[in-house]
Every structure is written in structure tokens, then in C-alpha cells.
Amino acid sequence: MSAKNHNCVAALMTAKGAAAISSIQLAGAGAEDILKKIFKGKHFDFATGSVLYGNIVDGEKVVDEVVIGCEAEDFFSINCHGNPIIVENILELLKKHNARVTEAREILAYMGEQKYSDNTIAVEAQIAQSRSATIYGAKIIQHQTKMGLLQAANWWLENLDTLELDDIKEGANQVLSDSKIADLFIRNVKIVIAGPPNSGKSTLFNRLCGKEKAIVTDIAGTTRDWLSAKVRLKRIMAEFFDTAGLDHVLSGQNTIDAASQGQVIELIKNCDLVLFVADSDSLRCRLGSVVPSNKLVVFNKCDLTRDLPTDGLCISAKTGEGFGKLITAVEKTLGVSYFDMKKTVCFTARQKGILKQATGAGTKQQIKELITELLKGSIITP
Ligand SMILES: Nc1nc2c(ncn2[C@@H]2O[C@H](COP(=O)(O)OP(=O)(O)OP(=O)(O)O)[C@@H](O)[C@H]2O)c(=O)[nH]1
Ligand SMILES: [Mg+2]
Missing domain, CATH: 3.30.1360.120 (Probable tRNA modification gtpase trme; domain 1)
Incomplete structure (x- = not known):
């Protein structure tokens, strides 16, 4: 309505x-x-x-x-x-x-x-642009209003008779897949700093956010409740989460430790990337049963040891060594380093929902209805 x-x-x-x-x-x-x-x-x-x-x-x-x-x-x-x-x-x-x-x-x-009657994508763009977390996100969105998504949708409609149904569905799938990366420029990207106790997670967190926000001590188990801070990286706006040290012994220790271990697991499940901080002395990764695919392992405290791993990212949260490489690696792992800002993507849940339905459409008539909805539907739910 x-x-x-x-x-x-x-x-x-x-x-x-x-x-x-x-x-x-x-x-x-x-x-x-x-x-x-x-x-x-x-x-x-x-x-x-x-x-x-x-x-x-x-x-x-x-x-x-x-x-x-x-x-x-x-x-x-x-x-x-x-x-x-x-x-x-x-x-x-x-x-x-x-x-x-x-x-x-x-x-x-x-x-x-009132301003863009008949161009729902432009209306959505006006709202989404003002909320974009980065200038790149605003750019990506802007591109969809005259070229990008608008052009693709019009092209599908105009050539519906000659196009194969499967080709349109594949096109919609491609847009959805590119949208996942585009989304990382539009919203805050959740990055969880996790790892064993005392590996330097809070020190790293403080260095990333440029202030002493988290308590750092040499006592294992210092952090219990998680903390978060937004930090602008090179191309994205990241929200870093400092978490309690992961330790399977602590999970069964007492209710507070069990709860804080549970919180870390939940954060890991719902984030875009896990920055797994291992102490370069121990080189142990204790993620146990929750090893996520979206993780980047960093070996911290490289200032303390000469015996550095050659196959990983070595940093010192204390001195700042390796930070440039760390930021580059984070953006590379997320896939945002080389993204073409002129890709056709969708940028709202409404658009994504419609394209998702299009990938499962059984007839061209269905496609026609869905694409018409994409172009001219109302964005306001009653
Ligand atoms: N030499 C050196 N010490 C570090 C480095 N990073 C952290 N530390 C020290 O390691 C100890 C633990 O650091 P934290 O940042 O509190 O470690 P954490 O992983 O947050 O620990 P928990 O909250 O207990 O899980 C502190 O004494 C830090 O000063 C580093 O890069 N080099
Ligand atoms: Mg800590």
C-alpha cells in the first residue's frame, strides 16, 4: 500500500x-x-x-x-x-x-x-544511499538507479520472448551473488576477534579502534563480556567485536564462564569474518567444533619470538607491526579488495526477495510479474 x-x-x-x-x-x-x-x-x-x-x-x-x-x-x-x-x-x-x-x-x-513515480528502485536508492556505511556503497546504489539493476530488469522485460527462461534465472542468480559483496560496502561488516585466552585479542581490538576501550591484563580470562567498536578500514566500515578467550575448559567451569563462551559462539555464527588470534608462542587454534569457513588466522606477539610461522599472518598488537598487512588481508578475505562498483546488484531486502523468487520461477509469465514488481512495486508495507 x-x-x-x-x-x-x-x-x-x-x-x-x-x-x-x-x-x-x-x-x-x-x-x-x-x-x-x-x-x-x-x-x-x-x-x-x-x-x-x-x-x-x-x-x-x-x-x-x-x-x-x-x-x-x-x-x-x-x-x-x-x-x-x-x-x-x-x-x-x-x-x-x-x-x-x-x-x-x-x-x-x-x-x-512524488519525485520518481514509476521507478521504485530510484526511491529505494534515495533511502538506502543516505544510510550507506561507505561512499563506495552509495556509489554502488547510485549505479543501480539508471544503469545496473534498472537496466537489467528492463532488458529482461523487453526481451522476455526471445530470452531462455534459464538464462534469466542464471542472470538473477549472478545479481544475487554479486549483491553479497556489494552489501559489505553498504552496511557495517561484523568482524569477531576470537581466539584462546591471553593471545592478545583485547590489545588488538584497542589498537584497531585507536583507544584503550577493552581491559588488557596478562591474566587469562580477562575479557568476559564482548565489546564492539566501529572502525573505517580502507574500503569498508567494520564493526570489530572483542570477545572472551575460547577455552573448552571454561565452557563447563561455572555459569558466568559458560555464558561468556556461549556468547562468543553466537557472535561467531552471525558475523562476516572471524579474526582468529593465536599466540605465536603456542600456535594453537582452539576453535573446536565451531571452525567457521570465514576465518583469518593471525599470529600475535611476533615481537616476542624469532620462530615465526611462514604460512600465516604475523602481527604484534603491542607494537603495531604487521597492521597494514592485516587490514589488506581482512579486505581480501572478505572479497572487497577488487570489487567492480559498476556491477549489477540489488540493495534492499525487497529486491533480493523478488530476485530470489525469480531464480525459482517456472514460467516467463511469472518472471514478467516479478520483474514488473521489482520496477514498479511499492516499498511500503501496509
Ligand atoms: N609482547 C607482546 N605482548 C602482547 C601482545 N599482545 C598482547 N600482549 C600481552 O598479552 C597479555 C594478554 O593480552 P590481552 O589483550 O588481554 O589478551 P586477550 O586475548 O584479550 O586475553 P583474554 O581476554 O583473557 O582472553 C597482556 O599482558 C598484553 O600486554 C603483543 O603483540 N606482544
Ligand atoms: Mg581480552
Whole structure:
């Protein structure tokens, strides 16, 4: 269902929480009528381009002093004080006057639909670009709006009669596969630092995030709860997780140790890459039954030993030795070092879902319906 079908929607567009100013967008048929009932100011000219000063009122009660921007017909931004209680009160008041309170995403989609009617991929791009974790991600997304995905989908539709069904399905599969790498430029990439106790995981974590965030001691088992920090690498935005040392003895030791061991296993299961830190003295990898395929082994404390392994990545979290190579290896293992930014990819769950269905389509008619949905479907769920 499109936002156009609803009478009037309202959403908080700025971040939730305390701030100097919060901005609530009110959009759709009837927006002006609602404002006329709840706004009291010197001027009541809601013409596009006007800026109005005054109060939002609930009957006789003043809710807040606001500045209203009249951005288009039935499209207003209400700028109020950035107090979560005030924001909540204004949203409640709008609800009372029959506006449907929704997410900022829906308003952005509504704005996009006005601007790019009939090009759903462009609407999605406008939203996704503003959230992209890296400039490369924004670039990849931009490419899909005129070339990339848009062009591929149109080409499939136009040549449906002459193309083999299997070729279209293979094409959709290729797009899905390239999208997995593209996704790593668009979102934060989860990298879990794991390994045996005392191998230097927290020291490495601190060096990566550039501050002493995690406690480091020479006592094995120092870290219990995991910590995370976002770090910009060369091409991606990584979220590193410092974890408790993996030790099968600890798993059965007591409830706290068992819980923290369980947390590490969960993090490993749900991450993009495991940076497995082994102490170069011991060269032991104790991942046990959870050896993930997406792991990069690094041998730490190379400053302490001359007998370094020749087949692995040697670093010193303490001195910083080998860090350049480590970052390069991380990006190479993830597959982001040489990615062509002009590849055709999808960048939203909606697009991925449609293409996934296309890979299993039994008829060209099904493909036609799916690709039409991809190009023109609504991104707003009712
Ligand atoms: N010489 C040297 N010492 C290091 C290096 N990295 C860490 N250490 C030392 O090794 C000890 C353990 O470091 P941590 O970073 O706390 O190790 P950890 O893997 O987080 O340990 P747990 O949290 O107990 O699992 C500390 O005394 C560190 O100073 C390194 O590259 N070289
Ligand atoms: Mg630690």
C-alpha cells in the first residue's frame, strides 16, 4: 500500500532522544487541516515556501513552541524542541487528529514516490544511499538507479520472448551473488576477534579502534563480556567485536564462564569474518567444533619470538607491526579488495526477495510479474 493511499502520515525524521531540535514531518491529504486545528501563530498562510512561528496547542494547552516549514501542498515539517517527551506529545496530538504515525522511512518513500513515480528502485536508492556505511556503497546504489539493476530488469522485460527462461534465472542468480559483496560496502561488516585466552585479542581490538576501550591484563580470562567498536578500514566500515578467550575448559567451569563462551559462539555464527588470534608462542587454534569457513588466522606477539610461522599472518598488537598487512588481508578475505562498483546488484531486502523468487520461477509469465514488481512495486508495507 502506498503512502499516497493514506490520508495523512506523520513521522519523527530526526534521531530519537535529546537534541536541540527535533523535526516531525506531516504529509498527505488533510495535513493542512490538521495544522489549522493544532497550530497557533501570528500568520496562518500555509502556502508552499512559508515559514511559520508559533505554538502547537492541544485545546488551550501549549504543547511546544515550533517553527513550521511549508514544503509543498499538504507537506510540512514541524520543528520542535528536541525533548523526547515533547516529540511524543506532538505525535500523540497528531494521532488524535487522525494522522497515522509512522516511520521516517515511509515519509522518505512518500517523498521519493512524488519525485520518481514509476521507478521504485530510484526511491529505494534515495533511502538506502543516505544510510550507506561507505561512499563506495552509495556509489554502488547510485549505479543501480539508471544503469545496473534498472537496466537489467528492463532488458529482461523487453526481451522476455526471445530470452531462455534459464538464462534469466542464471542472470538473477549472478545479481544475487554479486549483491553479497556489494552489501559489505553498504552496511557495517561484523568482524569477531576470537581466539584462546591471553593471545592478545583485547590489545588488538584497542589498537584497531585507536583507544584503550577493552581491559588488557596478562591474566587469562580477562575479557568476559564482548565489546564492539566501529572502525573505517580502507574500503569498508567494520564493526570489530572483542570477545572472551575460547577455552573448552571454561565452557563447563561455572555459569558466568559458560555464558561468556556461549556468547562468543553466537557472535561467531552471525558475523562476516572471524579474526582468529593465536599466540605465536603456542600456535594453537582452539576453535573446536565451531571452525567457521570465514576465518583469518593471525599470529600475535611476533615481537616476542624469532620462530615465526611462514604460512600465516604475523602481527604484534603491542607494537603495531604487521597492521597494514592485516587490514589488506581482512579486505581480501572478505572479497572487497577488487570489487567492480559498476556491477549489477540489488540493495534492499525487497529486491533480493523478488530476485530470489525469480531464480525459482517456472514460467516467463511469472518472471514478467516479478520483474514488473521489482520496477514498479511499492516499498511500503501496509
Ligand atoms: N609482547 C607482546 N605482548 C602482547 C601482545 N599482545 C598482547 N600482549 C600481552 O598479552 C597479555 C594478554 O593480552 P590481552 O589483550 O588481554 O589478551 P586477550 O586475548 O584479550 O586475553 P583474554 O581476554 O583473557 O582472553 C597482556 O599482558 C598484553 O600486554 C603483543 O603483540 N606482544
Ligand atoms: Mg581480552
